[in-house]
Amino acid sequence: MRRVAALFAALWPTLATAAPNESHVGLDLYYFGQRDPGVDGVTVGGVQPRGGNPYRGEGFNYASGSLDMRFAVNDDVAIIGTGAVGWIMDDGVHPVPDTVENAEVTSASPDLVTLDAVAGVDLRVGDWKVVPSFFYHHQKAWFTGGPNLELSRTLFDGNTVLFTNSSLRATLLRQRGYDGVKRGDGWQVALNLLFGWTQIWSPSWLTTVSAQYTRQSGRLHNVWNYVVLYDDLGVPVRLVDENLPGVRHRGQVNLRARYSPWLAWSFGLDGSAYADSWGIYHGSIEPNVELPLFADIQLRAWYRVSAQHGTRYEAPTPTELVGYYTQDSDLGTFVTHSPGLLLAIPLVTDARPGWEARISAFGLYRTDRIFAAGGHAGVVTRW
Amino acid sequence: MNRHVRALAALALLLCAGCAPTRFYERERLAHRCMQMDVDGRVVYIRNKMEAAREGAFGGFGGAAAGSCGCQ
Numbered sequence: 278m279r280r281v282a283a284l285f286a287a288l289w290p291t292l293a294t295a296a297p298n299e300s301h302v303g304l305d306l307y308y309f310g311q312r313d314p315g316v317d318g319v320t321v322g323g324v325q326p327r328g329g330n331p332y333r334g335e336g337f338n339y340a341s342g343s344l345d346m347r348f349a350v351n352d353d354v355a356i357i358g359t360g361a362v363g364w365i366m367d368d369g370v371h372p373v374p375d376t377v378e379n380a381e382v383t384s385a386s387p388d389l390v391t392l393d394a395v396a397g398v399d400l401r402v403g404d405w406k407v408v409p410s411f412f413y414h415h416q417k418a419w420f421t422g423g424p425n426l427e428l429s430r431t432l433f434d435g436n437t438v439l440f441t442n443s444s445l446r447a448t449l450l451r452q453r454g455y456d457g458v459k460r461g462d463g464w465q466v467a468l469n470l471l472f473g474w475t476q477i478w479s480p481s482w483l484t485t486v487s488a489q490y491t492r493q494s495g496r497l498h499n500v501w502n503y504v505v506l507y508d509d510l511g512v513p514v515r516l517v518d519e520n521l522p523g524v525r526h527r528g529q530v531n532l533r534a535r536y537s538p539w540l541a542w543s544f545g546l547d548g549s550a551y552a553d554s555w556g557i558y559h560g561s562i563e564p565n566v567e568l569p570l571f572a573d574i575q576l577r578a579w580y581r582v583s584a585q586h587g588t589r590y591e592a593p594t595p596t597e598l599v600g601y602y603t604q605d606s607d608l609g610t611f612v613t614h615s616p617g618l619l620l621a622i623p624l625v626t627d628a629r630p631g632w633e634a635r636i637s638a639f640g641l642y643r644t645d646r647i648f649a650a651g652g653h654a655g656v657v658t659r660w
Numbered sequence: 661m662n663r664h665v666r667a668l669a670a671l672a673l674l675l676c677a678g679c680a681p682t683r684f685y686e687r688e689r690l691a692h693r694c695m696q697m698d699v700d701g702r703v704v705y706i707r708n709k710m711e712a713a714r715e716g717a718f719g720g721f722g723g724a725a726a727g728s729c730g731c732q
Contacts, residue, residue: 305702345702436681480686485697535695543694567694577699619703621693637703653706 298349298401301659305345309639309651310338312368332377332505332513335606335647336368341391345657353401357410361393365416376512377505379456391416397425405430412446418453419501423464438475444468452500455516463496473531482536489529489551497521502605507596519603521590527553541569556589557608573626578618586610611645630660 313335341363349355397410408427414420425446432439448465473487503516529551537543547563561583570576587610592602617639624632638652682690689695698704 303702307706309706343702343705477682477687477690480682481689483690483695533697535697537689537692537695540689541692541694543692545697547697567699575694577694615707617703617707619700621699635700635702637700637706639707651706653702655702 298352298355299347299659300349300355301345301347301657303345303655303657304342305635305653305655306340306342307363307651307653308338308340309649310336310368311641311647311649312336313647332373332516333501333503333604333606334368338366338368339651340364343393347399355399357395357397357399357408359393359395361391363391363393365389365391373516374513376514377516379515389417395425420451421448423447423449436477438477440473440475442471442473448495450496454500454518455503460500460518465493465495465497467491467493481538482534484535485531485533487531489531491525491527491529493525493527494523497523497525498603499605502603504592504595504602504604506598507594509596511594517598519605520598520601521603522555522601525553525555527551541567541575543567555608556586558586560584570620573623575621576618577621579616581613581615581617583613583615584611585613606645606647609645611643611647613641613643615639615641624656630658632656632658 341361343359343361346358347355348357392413392415394413395410397408400407400409406427406429408425410425410427411423412425413422415422423446425444427442427444429442430440432441444467446467448467450463450465451460453459469489469491471487471489473485475483475485477483498519498521500518502519504519505513506515506517508514529549531547531549533545533547535543535545543566545565545567547565548561550558550560552558561581563579563581565577565579567575567577588603588608590601590603591609592604595602617637619635619637622634622636624634633656635655635657636652637654639650641647641649693699
């Protein structure tokens with residue numbers, strides 16, 4: 278860890294200053310439902326195709342509550358922690374044809390509780406912000422957890438702000454498969470490097486441009502993203518684990534702009550594009566607006582559209598296992614529309630601690646017929 | 661090619677024309693929460709949960725993106 282910090286320090290000298298330290302406790306309740314109705318009138322091997330894998334229904338309901346805490350010890354140290362309990366309910370069981378012999382269940386989460394936790398320390402070390410933490414996620418047949426390190430630093434401040442934000446994460450994966458067989462433990466390592474430039478152009482508008490590189494390595498295939506193998510007659514005969522390269526490189530650029538014609542009003546435009554070594558190309562654009570309603574309540578609304586060209590390893594109806602292959606719908610080709618809005622409702626603003634309530638609503642529609650809707654309500658106190 | 665270079669130079673000049681230093685006492689609108697890129701960390705969390713997995717929206721418009729819970 279020290280070597281990494283020393284390397285970054287040597288490469289990027291800085292003129293930064295630390296931000297004031299604040300404590301908060303937030304409680305949030307979430308719900309969203311996702312559906313995967315398939316394509317009417319179309320069947321593959323006698324089954325109506327879903328988004329991605331024809332035998333894997335992506336529909337579920339998810340409800341959760343989370344507690345997010347940050348306690349400032351002094352100006353340079355804060356203890357951070359998040360705990361979440363969730364409940365996943367599958368949207369009906371999607372039957373596997375009798376011709377498939379080796380599958381017992383086709384989802385890791387038929388109806389169960391999930392646990393998430395993050396614990397760490399937010400440190401100011403010289404001009405660096407350093408956040409070492411551990412994360413944990415647990416559900417039936419599925420466990421992930423490991424250390425995470427985030428480093429960020431403002432390199433040059435004023436009307437022109439240069440910054441870097443990087444993270445390194447190691448993840449232990451422990452899974453039991455669709456065939457009831459436990460897989461060996463696997464590790465995944467992810468490195469993320471981001472460099473950004475924020476420019477204040479006038480008292481009413483600013484832009485941020487950033488470039489990002491992500492490298493993932495280790496066990497990148499997912500047991501529950503199984504592939505359906507067919508015989509020469511088009512009959513599904515087996516489920517097999519997907520097979521993907523052990524390394525994924527990805528380059529991304531982001532552009533964000535905000536314009537405020539009047540106090541408490543803003544019009545924004547966010548965009549990003551990336552390409553990766555698995556042959557995925559992705560572009561997103563999101564116009565957004567924020568405006569005051571009454572009693573200092575702020576409303577933010579957005580509409581995101583993204584288009585993705587899927588991986589070259591996608592195999593819709595494989596009859597033999599050659600090279601790399603996947604049927605993960607998230608690695609496929611689709612367009613996503615996702616609108617949303619957030620209400621920020623100040624409850625106590627003229628005293629410490631301050632209190633604020635937040636209510637949001639979201640939607641998501643993918644052209645491969647996966648869609649979802651949800652929302653959250655929460656309250657946070659800051660001091 | 662030259663036309664493209666000239667167009668880029670004109671755009672840069674146009675942008676720089678509005679590039680007078682903004683003093684700290686002129687930053688009232690910039691400092692308002694409405695100008696934050698990501699207004700609420702919990703909303704970012706739930707959006708990532710919905711929109712991202714190993715694929716595209718992963719990392720949004722420039723946040724840290726070094727793995728996810730991979731929950732199913």
